[in-house]
Structures are given as C-alpha cells and as structure tokens.
Amino acid sequence: MSEPAKTAITPSTHSAPPARFSHGVRKGNILQVAGQVGFLPAVEGEPPTPAGPTLREQTLQTLANVQAVLEAGGASWEDVVMIRVYLTDTGHFAEFNELYNAFFAGLEEAAAARTTVYVGLPAGLLVEIDALAVLG
Template sequence: MTDTTGENDKSRKGDKSDGKDKSDRSDRSDRNEKVALTPTTHTAPPAKFSHGVRKGNILQVAGQVGFLPAVEGLPPTPAGPTLREQTLQTLANVRAILEEGGATWDDVLMIRVYLTDVDHFAEMNALYNEYFDQHLTAVPAARTTVYVGLPAGLLIEIDALAVLDD
C-alpha cells in the first residue's frame, strides 16, 4: 500500500520518526556538551583531568586543595601550613570552579572532604560551619569526610557535585 498522506516522508523538517523533533536536537546537544572548567586562579591540572566539568545542569568539581591563586611561571603554592589557611583556600578554590560553571554553593548537593589526620576533624568542622554560615542561603549539601594520604604539606582536599536549575 502506498502512503499518500506524506507521514512517512522523512525528508520533512521536524521529522519525528524517532519521537523527537530534529530541529530541537542541536539546542539540546549544545546544552549537554561536556565543558571543562578552569578558572584563571587555577594552574593547569597536573594530569589528564579537569578542575571541573559541566554537562547540562550537572557540575562536578574535582578534588581541590589549598593552593593560592596561580602565578604565571611559579609552581602551585599552599596557602600556608595550618589547617585553617588550607581549608579556607580550598573552599575558595572550589567556589571559583562553581562560579566558573555558573553555580553557587546553594546548587551543591554533595561535598566530600578528605583529611590527612583524624585529629583535624573538629577544627575543620568548625571552620566549615563558620564558612557556610556566611556563604549558604539554601539547605546545606550532604557531606562525607574521609581520611586519606595527600602530597606532603597538604592537609585537606574537597570536591563537590552541583545540580543547577535548567
């Protein structure tokens, strides 16, 4: 039987043969493109990874440490030897990546904190609470804290997962 209605003409604009309008595909693919995020305050990552990645409305921040903002030609420099200095700089570094991707702390669903010493937990928790009392207006993110080894002199690392409104 021959189709005389033109419903099977796949050359028409907006063909929905797969249930999706082809004219909408390019918009959706642009929104869902994976984009690497490296703020100007950060050095290039030391290996094949991105400081942050956004795809659609999801933004993942890789583990950040307390390095001061990058200075051309100089190696990364820790904010200082204390947990306070490194924690506050680490949070600033995570925030810079969130902002680079169009997010804020209010968009963050999950934070993972990596400490090198169990004895640092209480101090880190106090610093964390103080920081978010000033920088958060929404429900706090979920958080996990684990103990790990980090390169010499580094005491804390933090990563975050954010979901933005469409």
C-alpha cells in the same frame, strides 16, 4: 534530541592540572568540581604554593578554590548537593567542622550532603574538597 556538551572548567586562578583531568566539568545542569587543595591562585611560571601550613589556612583557600570552579561553571554554593572532604589527620575533624560550619553559616538553602574520609595527600597538604552542583 542531542545531549548537552561536556565542558571543561578552569578558572583563571588555577593553573593547568598536573595530569589529564579538568578542575571542573559541566554537562547540562550538572557541574562536578574536581578535588581542590589549598593552593594560592596560580602565578605564571611558578609552582603551586599552599596557602600556609595550618588546617585553617588550607581549608579557607580550598573552599575559595572550589568556589572559583563553581562560579566559572555558572554555579554557586546554593547549587551544591554533595561535598566530599578528604583530611589527612583524624585529629583535624573537630577544627575542620568549626571552619566548615562558619563558612556555610550564611547559606539559605538546605546544607549539602557531606562525606569526610581520611587519606594521604602530597607532603604538606592537609585537606582536599570536591563538590557536585545541580543548577536550576
């Protein structure tokens, strides 16, 4: 029996990554979404632009970017089993949790497992999120 192919996932809203990696990779029923940040949808020939300077603007756009990769890979938030959150400031934890809880309030399935760590990101970026989904 042959193993399922590994397929790179790049939504139409995303520009090519700046290094040799994929926005998402699907193999069989596993979809790994690479770390996404709060860049607005790509505009041909223009550099990526953050959704805004606030944690709220960047978090909502980051979640939208993760969702775009999930959907392009045939998944939804209901399929996500693990989410990793990378924040640049420990002072953002409470605000991030409020935004996160509101975003996922309508999910019917059990909430995904989550890890939150504090990191350095490129200047102006406040949050990065990746996700692991297991489909049907």
